[in-house]
Amino acid sequence: MSNQRLGQxxxxxxxxxxxxxxxxxLVAPRSGKETRQLLKKSADALPELAEDxxxxxxLQANRLSGSALRNWDETLIRLKESIAAGLEASQQQRQTxxxxxxxxxxxxxxxxxxxx
Numbered sequence: 271m272s273n274q275r276l277g278q279x280x281x282x283x284x285x286x287x288x289x290x291x292x293x294x295x296l297v298a299p300r301s302g303k304e305t306r307q308l309l310k311k312s313a314d315a316l317p318e319l320a321e322d323x324x325x326x327x328x329l330q331a332n333r334l335s336g337s338a339l340r341n342w343d344e345t346l347i348r349l350k351e352s353i354a355a356g357l358e359a360s361q362q363q364r365q366t367x368x369x370x371x372x373x374x375x376x377x378x379x380x381x382x383x384x385x386x
Contacts, residue, residue: 280327284320 291312
């Protein structure tokens with residue numbers, strides 16, 4: 271998930287949590303004073319919740335970033351090895367082909383020398 275999409279998701283999650291909490295508190299069978307106290311406690315806890323969420327998201331993003339970099343490095347190594355093997359096989363094939371061409375033309379050149 272890209273950082274932008276992750277941020278949008280988390281923003282929506284936090285907003286939905288806040289709206290759900292407020293709605294639940296407002297329809298709960300409590301007195302106005304109790305409801306206001308609960309809303310105040312919830313509002314006071316939001317910054318800490320947001321900070322914890324932010325820290326967790328950052329840790330997860332760092333972990334995923336490190337994993338992606340390791341996978342990328344491993345892929346590059348395998349790609350370089352594959353290219354080197356392909357070049358070597360191509361060079362061997364070319365040498366074999368040249369050797370066969372020389373061997374095929376050798377009898378003709380010997381015929382020309384014998385005719386003179």
